Amino acid sequence: MGWLVSLNSKPSVCCYAMGVLGVAGRRFNRFSLTKYANHRRHSCEYIQKRKLSSNFSKNDSILPVLIIGAGPVGLVLSVLLTKLGVKCAVLERSMTFSKHPQAHFINNRSMEIFRRLDGLAEEIQRCQPPVELWRKFIYCTSLTGSTIGSVDHMQTQDFDQSVSPVSVAHFSQYKLNALLLKQLETNGFSICTHGSLDDRPLREREILMGHNCVSIDATDDFINVTTSFLKEGKQTEKQIPCQFLIGADGAGSTVRNLVGIELRGEKDMQKLVSVHFVSQELGHYLMYEKPGMLFFIFNPGAIGVLVAHDLKQGEFVLQTPFYPPQQNFEDFTSETCKMLILKLVGREVEDINVVDIKPWVMHAEVADKYLACGNRIILAGDAAHRFPPAGGFGMNTGIQDAHNLAWKLSAVMKSIAPMSFLSTYEMERRPIALFNTALSIQNFEAAMAVPAALGLDPTIANSVHQAINNTSISTILPSTLQKTLLNGIFSIGRAQLSDLILNENNPLGSSRLSKVKRIFQEGKSLQLQFPAEDLGFRYCEGALVPEVESPGGRGPEPPGGRRREYIPSADSGSRLPHMNIRVLTQFKTKEATISTLDLISVDKLEFLLIIAPIDSSYRLAHVALTVAKEHKIVVKVCVMWPNGLVDGDARTKTSLAPWENYVDVVEVRSPLSSSSWWDICKMTHRGAILVRPDDHIAWRVKSAVVGDVRQEMKRVFKAIVGS
Numbered sequence: 001m002g003w004l005v006s007l008n009s010k011p012s013v014c015c016y017a018m019g020v021l022g023v024a025g026r027r028f029n030r031f032s033l034t035k036y037a038n039h040r041r042h043s044c045e046y047i048q049k050r051k052l053s054s055n056f057s058k059n060d061s062i063l064p065v066l067i068i069g070a071g072p073v074g075l076v077l078s079v080l081l082t083k084l085g086v087k088c089a090v091l092e093r094s095m096t097f098s099k100h101p102q103a104h105f106i107n108n109r110s111m112e113i114f115r116r117l118d119g120l121a122e123e124i125q126r127c128q129p130p131v132e133l134w135r136k137f138i139y140c141t142s143l144t145g146s147t148i149g150s151v152d153h154m155q156t157q158d159f160d161q162s163v164s165p166v167s168v169a170h171f172s173q174y175k176l177n178a179l180l181l182k183q184l185e186t187n188g189f190s191i192c193t194h195g196s197l198d199d200r201p202l203r204e205r206e207i208l209m210g211h212n213c214v215s216i217d218a219t220d221d222f223i224n225v226t227t228s229f230l231k232e233g234k235q236t237e238k239q240i241p242c243q244f245l246i247g248a249d250g251a252g253s254t255v256r257n258l259v260g261i262e263l264r265g266e267k268d269m270q271k272l273v274s275v276h277f278v279s280q281e282l283g284h285y286l287m288y289e290k291p292g293m294l295f296f297i298f299n300p301g302a303i304g305v306l307v308a309h310d311l312k313q314g315e316f317v318l319q320t321p322f323y324p325p326q327q328n329f330e331d332f333t334s335e336t337c338k339m340l341i342l343k344l345v346g347r348e349v350e351d352i353n354v355v356d357i358k359p360w361v362m363h364a365e366v367a368d369k370y371l372a373c374g375n376r377i378i379l380a381g382d383a384a385h386r387f388p389p390a391g392g393f394g395m396n397t398g399i400q401d402a403h404n405l406a407w408k409l410s411a412v413m414k415s416i417a418p419m420s421f422l423s424t425y426e427m428e429r430r431p432i433a434l435f436n437t438a439l440s441i442q443n444f445e446a447a448m449a450v451p452a453a454l455g456l457d458p459t460i461a462n463s464v465h466q467a468i469n470n471t472s473i474s475t476i477l478p479s480t481l482q483k484t485l486l487n488g489i490f491s492i493g494r495a496q497l498s499d500l501i502l503n504e505n506n507p508l509g510s511s512r513l514s515k516v517k518r519i520f521q522e523g524k525s526l527q528l529q530f531p532a533e534d535l536g537f538r539y540c541e542g543a544l545v546p547e548v549e550s551p552g553g554r555g556p557e558p559p560g561g562r563r564r565e566y567i568p569s570a571d572s573g574s575r576l577p578h579m580n581i582r583v584l585t586q587f588k589t590k591e592a593t594i595s596t597l598d599l600i601s602v603d604k605l606e607f608l609l610i611i612a613p614i615d616s617s618y619r620l621a622h623v624a625l626t627v628a629k630e631h632k633i634v635v636k637v638c639v640m641w642p643n644g645l646v647d648g649d650a651r652t653k654t655s656l657a658p659w660e661n662y663v664d665v666v667e668v669r670s671p672l673s674s675s676s677w678w679d680i681c682k683m684t685h686r687g688a689i690l691v692r693p694d695d696h697i698a699w700r701v702k703s704a705v706v707g708d709v710r711q712e713m714k715r716v717f718k719a720i721v722g723s
Contacts, residue, residue: 060201061201061241062221062222062241062242062243063087063088063089063201063202063203063204063240063241063242063243064086064087064088064204064242064243064244064413065081065086065087065088065089065242065243065244065246065409065413066088066089066090066091066202066223066225066240066242066244066245066246067088067089067090067091067246067248068090068091068213068225068245068246068247068248068249068254068255069090069091069092069247069248069249069250069253069381069383070090070091070092070094070097070177070207070209071173071177071248071249071250071381071382072103072173072176072177072180072381072395072398072399073248073380073381073382073395073398073399073401073402074090074092074246074248074249074380074381075090075177075180075181075184076113076117076180076399076402076403077246077248077380077402077405077406078090078184078189078207079117079180079183079184079187080117080402080403080406080407080602081406081409081410082184082187082189082205083117083187083602083603084406084407084410084603084604084605085410085604086406086409086410086413087204087205088204088205089202089203089204089205089206089207089208090206090207090208091202091208091211091213091225091227091240092207092208092209092210092211093210093211093212093213093249093254094209094210095193095209095210096209097174097177097178097181098174099174099276099355099356100174100274100276100317100356100358101172101173101174101276101307101309101315101317102172102173102174102395103172103173103389103392103394103395104170104171104172104173104307104309104392105168105169105170105293105392105396105528106124106168106169106170106171106176106395106396107168107392107396107530107531107534108163108164108166108167108168108530108531108534108535109396109400109531109534109535109575110395110396110399110400110534111124111164111166111167111168111169112164112165112166112597112695113399113400113403114166115165115166115597116597116598116602117183117602118183118186120179120180120183121166121169123179124169124171124176124179125166125167125169127171127175127179128169128170128171129170129310129311129312131154131167131170132291133287133291133292133308133311133312134170134291134292134293134308134311135152135153135154135292135293136150136151136152136153136291136292136293137150137151137153137292137293137294137295137296137525137526138150138290138292138294138295138296139295139296139298139450139516139525140290140295140296140297140298141297141298141299141346141497141502142297142299142343142344142345142346142347143282143285143286143290143295143297143306143344143345143346144285144289144345144346144347145299145346147290148298148450148454148513148516149450149516149517149519149520149525150292150520151520151525151526151527153527153528158530158531160670160672161578161580162670162672162673163531163535163566163568163578164531164535164578165578165580165595165597165598168528168530170293170309172309172310172315173395181207184205184207187205188205189205189206189207190205190206190207191206191207191209192206192207192208192209193208193209193210201240201241202240208227210229210230211227211228211229211238212227212228212229212254213225213226213227213249213254213255213258214226214227214228214237214254215258216245216255216258216259216377218373218376222241222242222243223241223242223243223244223245223373223376223377224239224240224241225239225240225241225242225245226238226239226240227239227240243376243413244376244377244378244409245376245377245378246378246379246380246405247377247378247379247380247383247384248379248380248381248383248398248402249383250381250382250383251363251382251383251386253379253382253383255377255379255383256367256379256383256384259372259373259377260372261367261368261369261372261379262367262368263363263365263366263367263368263386264365264366264367264368265363265364265365265366265386265437266363266364266365266441267363267365268361268362268363269361269362269363269364269388269444270321270361270362270462271321271322271323271324271359271360271361271362272319272320272321272322272359272360272361272362273319273320273321273322273329273332273337273357273358273359273360274317274318274319274357274358274359274360275317275318275319275320275332275337275340275341275354275356275357276315276316276317276354276355276356276357276358277316277317277318277337277338277341277352277353277354277355278313278314278315278316278351278352278353278355279314279316279349279351279352279353280313280314280351281314281349281350281351282314282316282345282349282352283308283310283311283312283313283314283315283316284311284314286308286311287311287312291308291311292308293307293308294306294307294308295308296447296450296451297344298451298454298456298494298497299343299344299346299494299497300491300494300495300497300498301343301344301494302320302340302343302344302494303320303451303456303494304318304319304320304340304344305318305319305320306318306319306344307319314351318337318340318341318344320340321461322359323461323465325469325479325482326465326468326479326482326485326487329359332357334354334357337354337357338352338354341354362388362389363386363387363388364386364387364388364437364440364441365385365386365437366384366385366386366430366433366434366437367379367383367384367385367430369426369430370384370425370426370429370430371422371423371425371426374419375419375420375422375423378405378422378425380398380401380402380405381395381397381398381399381401381402382394382398384398384401384429384430384433385397385398385433385436385437387436387437387440388440388441388443388444389440390440390443390444390446390447390526391439391440391443391526391527391528391529391533392528393436393439393440393533394440396534397432397433397436400429400432401425401429403694404425404428404429404694405425405429406694407605407692407693407694408421408422408424408425408543409422410605410693411605411721414605414632415632416605416631416632416633416721416723417721417722417723418722418723420722421543421721421722421723424542424543424722425542427539427541427542428539428541428542428543428573431539431540432537432539435537436533439529439533443526443527443529446524446525446526446527447525447526449519449524449525450516450519450525453512453515453516453519454496454497454502454512454516455493455496455497455512456493456494456496456497460493461490461493464489464490468482468485529564531566532564532565532566532567533564535566535575536564536566536567536569536574536575537575538569538571538573538574539573539696540573541573542573543692543698543720543721543722544572544573544692544696544697544698544699544719544720545572545698545699545715545716545719545720546572546573547571547572547573568680568681569681569682570680570681570682570683570689570697570700571697571700572697572698572699572700573696573697574696574697575695575696575697576596576597576600576689576691576695576696576697577596577680577681578595578596578597579595579596579667579668579677579680580593580594580595580667580668580670581593581594581595581596581599581640581665581666581667581668582594582665582666582668583663583664583665584641584646584663584664584665584666585664593668596610596677597695599636599638599663599665599691600691600693600695601636601693604634605634605693606634606635606636606693607628607633607634607635607636607690607691607692607693607698608635608636608637608638608690608691609621609624609635609636609637609638609688609689609690609691610638610640610688610689610690610691611637611638611639611640611688612639612640612642612678612685612686612687613639613640613641613651613652613664614685614686615655616686616704617686617688618652618655618656619709620688620704620705620709620713621637621655621656621659621662621688622655622656622659623709623710623713624637624690624713625637625656625659625661626710627710627713627714627717628713628717631717631718631721631723633717633721634661635661635690636661636662636663637652637656637659637661637662637663638662638663638665639652639662639663639664639665640665640666640667640677640678641664641665641666641667642666642667642676642677642685643666643667643668643669643676646664646666652664681700682702683700683702683703684702684703686703686704687700687701687702687703687704688700688701688705690716692720698716698720699716699719699720
């Protein structure tokens with residue numbers, strides 16, 4: 001009766017051992033797991049009252065940034081920080097990296113970030129299954145039975161690079177982790193066990209496996225992280241001092257719990273079991289007969305959602321609900337799961353191999369705050385927000401957290417911005433998490449529409465379960481009889497899916513099938529919402545100069561649960577619109593076409609100022625470069641020449657002298673549109689756009705600056721970096 005849609009499922013099983021290391025240094029208040037239950041609130045208040053110095057220590061034993069969690073968010077943050085010259089290391093509680101597929105949908109915005117990480121997006125596209133094998137969601141009575149309906153999520157514009165230089169991807173999380181680790185190893189990172197450290201401190205560019213964070217201490221100058229690990233059969237502790245601690249340690253975040261940050265929202269929406277299995281036979285069958293990404297299966301024997309991670313490799317994850325205490329996780333043995341899979345397949349399959357079985361709980365929650373201890377402790381990814389997996393926003397939101405945070409940490413570490421600047425991370429990212437939480441809940445509710453139309457209202461299953469637990473039944477009947485009762489009621493519910501009822505000749509079945517058909521026709525089933533929801537979000541306050549005339553908020557509409565058209569925007573806080581361009585060098589245009597997004601450096605902390613080749617804009621750029629230098633900010637000027645009207649590099653060189661940090665580019669207009677760059681941005685060519693290192697617009701002027709240009713640019717840079 002109950003079931004789940006999974007695009008971003010992540011088991012959340014937490015088990016933390018106790019322990020401590022030793023390093024010289026003053027200790028004040030410790031957050032420890034043993035004290036946490038009784039002293040959480042008191043400890044949190046105490047540690048946040050400590051006054052932490054903003055003078056960053058040159059002591060090599062104090063790590064600038066320690067990241068807890070070697071999942072996609074922690075690894076992406078490590079790559080980005082390293083590229084920006086910020087020293088960091090990673091602590092991971094597991095001894096090995098999980099091979100459970102988990103999240104798998106990578107949206108446009110995440111792929112744009114990956115595109116600039118040394119060809120990571122291209123490698124994902126090479127390794128992922130062909131799009132024809134995963135573009136659909138399929139609703140069926142069994143994998144080999146009749147199809148109730150399907151949804152094709154890909155549209156022509158998703159491939160023509162008109163709104164983004166790269167398409168979405170379907171690629172399992174553990175495979176993404178492997179590619180990120182390969183990049184980190186290329187950049188000098190090494191994977192270590194506890195024995196690799198001996199008595200030396202943890203160094204930059206190390207990933208330390210098998211270490212649990214068990215307490216956090218704040219001193220005047222740094223954060224002490226106590227870790228616990230198993231050495232020669234005994235729990236051993238070690239202290240790792242750092243200037244910044246990043247909690248990227250998942251939905252059950254130890255860091256979040258230790259510093260006492262609460263989650264708000266809907267908790268325990270559903271308990272599920274995730275079954276990872278492989279079957280070449282099933283993969284081969286579906287590849288040729290019924291290719292898809294998700295399969296929603298409804299029959300009298302079983303109900304479940306099957307994620308086809310890779311049909312060629314025959315790799316799948318089955319998501320199925322369970323209802324404790326009548327049903328227990330221990331009931332889901334490999335043999336039981338195999339029998340369940342066969343019921344959903346609808347025929348015998350000889351080569352099913354159950355690899356892993358994990359329980360997890362679905363939540364819809366966002367942390368009260370993302371920062372603690374004077375902005376020294378920071379949450380990112382699932383540690384900061386836990387979404388229902390419907391729509392695939394979990395991992396993608398976390399990756400974009402890392403992208404937002406990396407350049408801000410770099411700015412603070414390099415004394416370009418004060419410690420208070422890091423508050424803009426929470427200011428910008430938390431509203432996005434709240435929006436994506438609401439959207440994920442709407443997606444989950446949309447996913448319930450089809451089974452409800454078939455007579456399987458999931459809320460009834462939950463109500464029956466609650467009734468058994470909340471009435472005298474739970475005290476009178478033995479647990480075995482409770483289990484039999486619950487399973488019997490669910491079996492009666494699933495009987496509505498029999499061929500006798502669910503057919504066009506049965507009035508009830510015909511009515512239900514007509515309802516399902518209308519749901520698909522009206523687009524009211526679960527949708528993959530890209531690119532509008534992942535490219536169209538906007539920060540309305542933070543490290544930017546807010547739009548005066550535009551209403552605040554994330555976007556023009558609240559979440560609607562349906563795919564919307566993406567409309568490029570150059571409003572402050574928006575992601576810079578994509579347009580194909582060619583770089584102009586030595587009076588010649590390079591043949592290679594790049595995106596406007598490629599103009600923003602990933603290897604250095606640099607803003608981008610886009611102007612047209614007119615005198616007033618050159619003067620604005622000259623002043624902006626001068627003022628930026630006073631703020632220790634690096635700015636590169638991009639001169640956008642209109643299509644077919646290139647006057648040459650000499651004019652820019654003369655107009656901006658003695659500044660040399662500029663690039664001339666020329667528009668490459670789409671065959672489908674004659675719009676110029678300034679048309680796309682809904683601005684005149686007399687305007688200007690200042691872009692942050694994370695591709696978001698910090699400031700723009702639609703036409704010429706009115707008044708004193710120097711005063712305006714001083715106001716702009718002060719508003720952005722706070723100094």
